[in-house]
Amino acid sequence: MVDPIPEALAEPGSAYSRESEMVDLAIGSEETGQLLSVNWARSSVFGARGENASSIAEAELSELQLSSLGAIIAVASDSAASRATVQGTCCTSLTATGATTLADTVLECLLLQGQVELPVDPGPNTVVVDGAGIRIVVNEQILRGDAVGELELVVNAIHISLDEAVLDGLGIVSGEIVIGRSTAGLTCESRLRTPCEDAADCLDRQACVPDPEMSGSNRCACVGDCNLDGRVRSNEITAMINIINGIADVTTCLAADQDGDGRVRANDITMAILNINQGCPAQL
Ligand SMILES: [Ca+2]
Numbered sequence: 001m002v003d004p005i006p007e008a009l010a011e012p013g014s015a016y017s018r019e020s021e022m023v024d025l026a027i028g029s030e031e032t033g034q035l036l037s038v039n040w041a042r043s044s045v046f047g048a049r050g051e052n053a054s055s056i057a058e059a060e061l062s063e064l065q066l067s068s069l070g071a072i073i074a075v076a077s078d079s080a081a082s083r084a085t086v087q088g089t090c091c092t093s094l095t096a097t098g099a100t101t102l103a104d105t106v107l108e109c110l111l112l113q114g115q116v117e118l119p120v121d122p123g124p125n126t127v128v129v130d131g132a133g134i135r136i137v138v139n140e141q142i143l144r145g146d147a148v149g150e151l152e153l154v155v156n157a158i159h160i161s162l163d164e165a166v167l168d169g170l171g172i173v174s175g176e177i178v179i180g181r182s183t184a185g186l187t188c189e190s191r192l193r194t195p196c197e198d199a200a201d202c203l204d205r206q207a208c209v210p211d212p213e214m215s216g217s218n219r220c221a222c223v224g225d226c227n228l229d230g231r232v233r234s235n236e237i238t239a240m241i242n243i244i245n246g247i248a249d250v251t252t253c254l255a256a257d258q259d260g261d262g263r264v265r266a267n268d269i270t271m272a273i274l275n276i277n278q279g280c281p282a283q284l
């Protein structure tokens with residue numbers, strides 16, 4: 001695995017902006033010789049929290065040369081850049097967009113029988129080579145999350161996967177080469193299992209309940225979110241009504257009891273219905 005550096009990382013602050021730059025990068029080993037050289041590389045992350053939160057990551061490499069791997073694959077690029085953006089309002093909708101820009105980028109691959117100029121603005125997940133254990137994807141975009149409580153987008157400008165590929169002089173090779181990776185993501189606070197002692201430590205319309213993933217400690221949960229998945233659904237309102245009517249025990253839905261006094265009342269149902277209509281309370 002060749003992991004291009006530099007790397008810029010940021011954890012959510014109020015608004016943040018970080019950048020990292022390197023010049024004259026060279027990566028290789030005794031077996032491979034010089035594998036990758038880059039004249040200039042930059043990665044940056046920036047974004048903001050709040051009602052309209054955003055997370056943006058960019059990676060750019062200029063004058064990139066990936067030397068001929070066993071005379072099978074070579075890449076030369078004036079500039080290869082990727083950008084990943086995730087933005088939106090927590091617990092309502094988060095959206096992701098990604099892009100890759102390849103300026104004067106030439107791929108040489110034996111399977112293509114020569115040189116191919118890669119598109120400047122390739123569509124997402126454009127497969128340029130797939131065969132003989134070699135797969136090359138440009139503008140690869142990998143999305144994770146439910147787009148409500150969390151969303152992450154990874155954009156790889158160029159992703160070369162080798163699966164037992166036969167490379168002259170190097171033998172049988174498996175591995176991944178990723179050039180220009182950007183990762184952007186937002187995770188809503190309600191998903192971060194905020195620890196609490198009682199409901200006063202939590203946001204409005206949240207209860208403090210035992211954390212099933214950490215015995216002996218409590219976490220905040222949206223009132224009515226019996227299964228703690230970050231959303232209140234109508235079957236959970238039914239479960240709360242069953243507790244009020246004495247059909248079910250309060251332990252069947254601990255998040256039904258906002259103030260933690262062991263009883264579920266009508267105002268708990270009102271809060272749970274608000275959580276359905278407005279989304280679980282959360283802050284970025
Ligand atoms: Ca739920």
Ligand SMILES: [Ca+2]
Nearest residue numbers: 257259261263
């Ligand atoms: Ca109560």
